[in-house]
Structure formats: C-alpha cells, structure tokens
Amino acid sequence: MTLWNGAGRRIYMQEVGTRDGLQAETAFVPTEDKVALVDALSRSGLAKIEVTAFVSPKAIPALSDADAVLRGIERRPGVVYSALVPNVRGAERAIEAGADELNLVMSASETHNLSNLRMTRSQSFNALSDVAAIARQAAVPVNISLSCTFGCPMEGDVAADTVMDWCSAFAGDLGARGVTLCDTTGMAYPTQVAALSKAFRERWPGTELTLHFHNTRGLGMANVLAAIDAGADRFDASLGGIGGCPYAPGASGNVCTEEIVHGLELMGYDTGVDLGGLIDASRRLPALIGHDIPSQIVKAGRRLDLHRPPADFEAIRERAHSR
Numbered sequence: 001m002t003l004w005n006g007a008g009r010r011i012y013m014q015e016v017g018t019r020d021g022l023q024a025e026t027a028f029v030p031t032e033d034k035v036a037l038v039d040a041l042s043r044s045g046l047a048k049i050e051v052t053a054f055v056s057p058k059a060i061p062a063l064s065d066a067d068a069v070l071r072g073i074e075r076r077p078g079v080v081y082s083a084l085v086p087n088v089r090g091a092e093r094a095i096e097a098g099a100d101e102l103n104l105v106m107s108a109s110e111t112h113n114l115s116n117l118r119m120t121r122s123q124s125f126n127a128l129s130d131v132a133a134i135a136r137q138a139a140v141p142v143n144i145s146l147s148c149t150f151g152c153p154m155e156g157d158v159a160a161d162t163v164m165d166w167c168s169a170f171a172g173d174l175g176a177r178g179v180t181l182c183d184t185t186g187m188a189y190p191t192q193v194a195a196l197s198k199a200f201r202e203r204w205p206g207t208e209l210t211l212h213f214h215n216t217r218g219l220g221m222a223n224v225l226a227a228i229d230a231g232a233d234r235f236d237a238s239l240g241g242i243g244g245c246p247y248a249p250g251a252s253g254n255v256c257t258e259e260i261v262h263g264l265e266l267m268g269y270d271t272g273v274d275l276g277g278l279i280d281a282s283r284r285l286p287a288l289i290g291h292d293i294p295s296q297i298v299k300a301g302r303r304l305d306l307h308r309p310p311a312d313f314e315a316i317r318e319r320a321h322s323r
Contacts, residue, residue: 006269012047012234013271014210015257019050019084021242023060024253027290031065035072037281037288041239042073044277046257048080050103050236054090070097082143086117091131095138101177102135104128105145108163109152112184116147125169132174141177144170145212149196151187160196167200171207178208180236183223185245186216186252190226197230212236213255214245215294220255221263228269235260240282241294258282258297266303275302 018038022029029037034052041049051073057064070083075098082101083094091102106124107113113121128144135142148155149163163181170176181196193211200209211227211234213220224235241256258278261271279302285293310316 006264006267008268008270009228010233011228011264011269011271013257013261013273014048014050014234014236015041015046015239016050016212016236016254017239017242017257019053019063020236020254021238021240022289023053023062024242024244025062025289027288028062028064029288031068031072033288034065034069037239037284038069038073040277040281040284042076042079043274044281045271045273046079046278047234047272048082048101050082050084051099053084053086054093054097055084055086067093067097070094070099084145085131087127088130088134091134095134095140099140101141101143102131103143103145103180104131105147106166107147107152107184108158108166109148109155111154112148112152115154121166125166129174132176136175142174143178143180143208143210144174144176145180145182146170147182147184148187149181150183150189150192151185153185153187160199163196164199164203167204171204176207178210178234179204180210180212182212183214186214186219188213188223189219190222193223194226194230197227197232201231208234210234210236214243215241215252215255221260224255224260224264237261239278240285240298242285242289252294256295256297258295262297262302 038049038051052066052069053063054066080100082103083099084103085091085094094102110121113124117124132142146166148158151157167179170179209232211232213223237257237260238254239257241253243253261273261275264271282295282298
C-alpha cells in the first residue's frame with residue numbers, strides 16, 4: 001500500500017470548474033471574467049483545463065460565449081485546453097476556436113442517457129463516432145467522459161462489465177486518447193473505485209484514465225486516494241467545489257480542486273500546482289457567481305496557515321507562570 005506516502009509521485013490535476021461548475025450557475029459570468037479566471041488557473045500549474053462547452057446557448061446560456069472565451073485565453077505551454085462538445089457542430093466550433101482536446105459525453109446507464117441526452121446509449125455512441133471522425137481529420141485528440149460509471153440515481157448499481165465494455169469501445173473503436181470515469185451524482189465508494197480503476201489500468205495501460213468525482217456524500221477525497229492506490233494519476237476537480245447534477249437535488253458539487261491539491265501535497269504527492277495561486281483564484285468566485293462556495297480551504301485556510309494568539313496572550317502566560 002502506498003496510500004499514505006506519495007513520495008513525490010506525480011498526480012495530474014484537471015480543472016472542470018469553468019465548464020462543469022459555471023454551467024450549473026444561474027448568474028452569467030461576463031466573458032472577460034471567465035477569461036481572467038482561466039488565465040489565473042493556467043498560471044497555477046494545472047495539467048488540463050476544461051474551458052467551456054460548445055452547446056446550444058438556449059440549453060446552457062451560462063456558456064453561450066464559448067467561442068469568445070476559448071479564443072480569448074492566454075495559452076500556457078504544457079496546459080491542455082479542453083472543451084466539451086455534444087455533436088458534430090459543437091466539435092467544428094471548438095476546433096475552429098482552438099481547442100486542444102474535445103471531451104465527449106455519454107452515460108453508462110441507459111436510463112440516465114435517455115433522461116440527460118434524449119438518446120439510447122447506442123445512438124449516443126454512433127453520434128460520438130461522427131464527432132471522433134471530425135476530430136481525427138483535424139488531428140485533435142478526443143477524451144470520452146462516461147457518466148454514472150459508479151451508479152445511476154435511477155437504476156442503482158451499474159455493472160462493472162457494462163462499464164468495461166463501453167471503455168473497450170472508446171479505447172478501441174473510437175480511438176480515444178483518454179477515458180474519464182465519472183461519479184456523476186456522488187455514488188462511488190473507495191473499494192468500488194479501486195477495483196474499477198485497477199481493471200481499467202490493467203486492460204488499457206496506454207490510454208489516459210481520469211477519475212471525475214463528486215463530493216455528494218462526503219467520499220470525494222477517500223475515492224481519490226483509493227484510485228491513486230489502484231494506479232490512477234489523473235483527476236478532474238472544480239475550483240471552489242462548485243458544480244452539481246440535476247439528478248442529485250441539493251447535493252454538493254464536484255470535488256474541490258484546492259482541497260484535493262492541499263490533501264495530496266500534505267501526503268507527499270507532486271501535483272505541480274501552486275496552491276496559493278489556486279486559492280486566490282477560488283476566492284474570486286463568490287463575487288462572480290453571487291453566493292458562497294463549498295471550499296473548506298478558502299474558509300479555514302491551509303493546515304499551517306497559523307493564527308495570532310489572543311491579544312492578552314502575554315498577560316495570560318505571565319499569570320500562568322506565576323502560579
């Protein structure tokens with residue numbers, strides 16, 4: 001077991017707050033503020049940033065400025081700038097705006113896929129195949145995010161064999177560079193995460209594996225550690241812990257980027273992230289989205305962000321020593 005000693009092992013942190021987080025907000029964050037936020041995240045040393053989504057402005061008005069945001073950001077060497085695309089038109093727009101990677105989505109659960117995407121899983125896969133073909137022509141890599149990998153809020157458990165079958169189609173037929181196993185409504189638990197992560201790594205060692213957790217039931221950090229112990233090294237997270245899913249009403253959002261980075265660094269893992277810069281970026285969010293954020297690191301500070309003793313501390317000490 002290496003769980004409690006990172007010993008400098010590299011972990012790649014991938015920010016999804018500017019897409020997964022902001023799309024769930026009712027407030028429209030101005031384009032220039034989105035660009036500034038992405039630029040701040042770039043400077044913090046994240047491996048990948050899912051900048052936006054090229055979806056219908058009517059469906060997700062919060063991201064209606066996707067083209068302008070992706071074109072407006074400062075590109076930093078070593079950072080992958082990804083965009084979620086639902087269809088061929090979205091892919092064409094994202095490629096034209098300069099996306100480094102296209103992130104495509106379908107669900108491991110038939111019920112969730114029908115409810116969320118209005119298609120069967122087979123229909124979704126066919127549509128994703130068309131998008132992947134466009135990406136290949138443009139030499140832009142593709143990542144597939146498989147929702148409800150660890151459970152569906154309407155069906156319950158999703159069989160591991162079902163998940164592996166779809167991963168095989170993605171890694172083989174679609175030629176995806178990476179696959180993200182998504183805990184869409186926070187149903188994952190550590191032993192389940194470890195088993196699925198280990199199975200994936202053994203079968204497709206050359207395919208990038210990302211884990212995407214939500215902290216809906218408080219198991220986010222535990223699931224990250226279980227995945228690391230099983231060989232995973234890439235994790236989606238959301239600045240400030242913003243985000244969520246309509247199928248888990250009232251639940252908290254994605255695992256919080258600064259909380260995960262803070263915890264991993266204490267255990268000796270190398271995230272390559274400037275935690276101070278990340279916290280500064282997170283502190284911008286309440287003013288942008290109009291409400292408080294879940295981040296405990298923003299609220300309480302880092303473990304060794306110390307506080308001054310009480311103003312009368314010297315008098316207290318003198319009295320104590322005089323007894």
